[in-house]
Amino acid sequence: METRIVARPEFRLVGHAARVPLIHRGVNPYIQRHVAALPAEEHLRLEALGDAEPVGLLAVRADLDADYDEGSELTYLHGVAVSRSSPVPADLDVIEVSAGRWVVIRVVGPHPQILQRTWATAAAEWFPFNPWRLRPGPEIVTVPGPTGDLGSPTRELWLPVEPA
Incomplete structure (x- = not known):
């Protein structure tokens, strides 16, 4: 498992949010519908707003x-990261993210199966053998651009961590 620890100052996640149920296996149809309902121009507008790491959609x-109970509700946001000083259009939802560290896990393979498998492996094999534990904060996955190979994309899973 290819990982790195990244320290980030405060930042914001901005985009379009929806409350959806947590689904552990396969494509979450609620998230799929939410993202599909956004016009193509909106993805481009969001990408243009992003000015902080993690980069891209x-x-x-x-x-x-x-x-992490199956069926429990969570907030899903399709958006970008922006610095605290960046202006945010009023029509976008905002998640404030406190400063802290993140374990960034490189994920390569078909979505969502490999991502779900990587999360399970991190919980069972990475966290127990490393001096980190999850801390409160959002879980973030980078989304490959429109020219990426969607059958086998490279993504990054960002999980908020603190020393164990």
Whole structure:
């Protein structure tokens, strides 16, 4: 598992949010419908607003149930990261993110299966053997651009961590 630890100052996640149920396996149809309902121009507008790491379009899960129970509700945001000083259009939803560290896991393979498998592997094999634990904050996945190979894209899974 290819990982790195990144320290980030405060930033914001901005985009279009929806409350959806947590689904552990396969494509989440609620998220799929939410993203599909956005016009192509909106993806381009969001990308132009992004000015912070993680870069590009992002799939964000926030307000997750502490036990990750299947069917529990979470906030899903399709958007970008912006610095605290960047202006945000009034029609976008905002998630404030506090300063902290993140474990960034490189994920290569078909979506969403490889991402779900990577999360499970991190929980079972990476966290128990590393001096980090999850801290409160959103989970972020980078989304490959429109020219990426969607059958086998490279993504990054960003999980908020703190020393164990």
